[in-house]
Amino acid sequence: MKLIDTTVRRATGEDLAALSTVVADALMAHAVGAWLVPDAAERPEVLYRYADLVVTHGLEYGQVDTTDDYAAVAVWYAQLEPPPPAAGWVFDLHRLLGRHAARFALLHAYVDAVHPHTPHHYLAQIAARSGQDAAANALLTDHHRLLDADGLPSCAEVDSDRPRDSLLARLGYQQRSPVLLEPGGPVLWRMWRPPPGGDQPGGLPRRVRLSRSATPFRGRVMPAASPRSP
Numbered sequence: 001m002k003l004i005d006t007t008v009r010r011a012t013g014e015d016l017a018a019l020s021t022v023v024a025d026a027l028m029a030h031a032v033g034a035w036l037v038p039d040a041a042e043r044p045e046v047l048y049r050y051a052d053l054v055v056t057h058g059l060e061y062g063q064v065d066t067t068d069d070y071a072a073v074a075v076w077y078a079q080l081e082p083p084p085p086a087a088g089w090v091f092d093l094h095r096l097l098g099r100h101a102a103r104f105a106l107l108h109a110y111v112d113a114v115h116p117h118t119p120h121h122y123l124a125q126i127a128a129r130s131g132q133d134a135a136a137n138a139l140l141t142d143h144h145r146l147l148d149a150d151g152l153p154s155c156a157e158v159d160s161d162r163p164r165d166s167l168l169a170r171l172g173y174q175q176r177s178p179v180l181l182e183p184g185g186p187v188l189w190r191m192w193r194p195p196p197g198g199d200q201p202g203g204l205p206r207r208v209r210l211s212r213s214a215t216p217f218r219g220r221v222m223p224a225a226s227p228r229s230p
Helices: 013-028 031-036 043-061 087-113 133-150
Strands: 063-066 072-079 120-128 154-158 174-180 187-193
Touching: 013 031, 013 043, 013 063, 013 072, 013 120, 031 043, 031 087, 043 063, 043 072, 043 087, 043 120, 063 133, 072 133, 120 133, 133 154
Parallel strands: 120 154
Antiparallel strands: 063 072, 072 120, 154 187, 174 187
């Protein structure tokens, strides 16, 4: 039986290629990946380019955690103040993804439109190689210790039909209202981990809306604001 190295460390630029592969493979395995790139033949290359951008941006502006064997990767952003303008991020999406950029921009717009305003950390990506959930658990648990010490909440999204059975739910994240991707996309469930001692004003609302009308910007592409996690 292969042992899993769950020693958490901060990633560097030298880890970019390996971690981009982990993120891209995770996107390939989820419904959101197929929605982002409907053409199955083009999907692997486009998702890898996007994953490379996500990890690169995380290394520059956030925090990227991994293990020495690249079993998992987590991309975090400390959102203690409103995020800066997103012109550079939108430009990079179009520069790297070309005609595929529209759905990626729409994905970011959907998520950012309902992002909490209270200070928190945002888990933009959590991805693990097949069978390496223990490594993903280790990455998140390590970061949660820092959040708890500072009394901060965190949020993320999960692409799952059973969000209450997800890894995030097992680590204390509470299911909130969904983001319904249009046209014809999957549901992203927003997940909220309260700070120690309970919730606070400005967090994600508890009410769940299942109607497609819950989705913002229906029928038009809006610019992305910041990296997110499918």
